[in-house]
Amino acid sequence: MSRIPLAEFEELCLTHVPFVGQLGIRVETLEAGHCIVRIPFRDDFIRPGGTVSGPIQMALADIVMYGVVLSLIGRVELAVTTNLNCNFLRRPRPADLVGDGRILKLGKRLAVGEVLLYSSGEAEPVAHVTCTYSIPPHGTGG
Template sequence: MTKISNAEMERIAREEVPAVGQYGVRFDEIGDGTARAVLPYQEDFLRPGGTVSGPVMMGLADVVVYACVLSRIGIVKLAVTTSLNANFLRRPKPADLIAEGRLLKCGKRLAYGEVTLFSAGEEDDPVCHVTATYSIPPEEQR
């Protein structure tokens, strides 16, 4: 059973992760340890050469892993990223970004997940693969 709704996660993204939330990230689905989000395309995302910038993709992936973690442990705002690794697989087209994430492990102190990003309309050909670790604070610090 998921411990956070799509609407709650969108609010958290806007208020607590404004670098991504301000761009209108939309969560389509949050399950137990999974999340799917869409980041509507904006021309501000482009870097020279007409490609969506890496920081935009990494920010989206990070907030999707955060949603995966919160879906499992509930709203714990002090859960934070401790590492994030992005592998850019191909140049994304100027389109909405779709991110599908899942937890691979969620313990008492650490959670580890992955996110695959796609350009809208090309969900069979990923543009980026991200892995991330989150630190979960002990119960008494939540």
């Protein structure tokens, strides 16, 4: 069971992180150590060559990982990304992007996870992302 309700996490993302609010994300799954988020396709996400831009893909991966971490530690707004490594595997087609993330290791101060990104309806991932989040000391994160 997630330590932050899905609706609360979605509201946190939409209202407290203005850029994420502009993306129109929809949280589809939020369970302990697992999160799935969708970004509805928009024409302004396309870069030359007709593919969804890298910054949009990395933003999705980062917000998915935020969900994974908060699902385990609760609403700790000051948990922050310390590393994000993205391997672009294939061109995402002009469609919704879906990020599916899970935890690999949760420690007292760091959380490490991975996110697979998909073009909606496709079986093969378009990117593989690993993320590390810093967790603030108890009592300083909310």
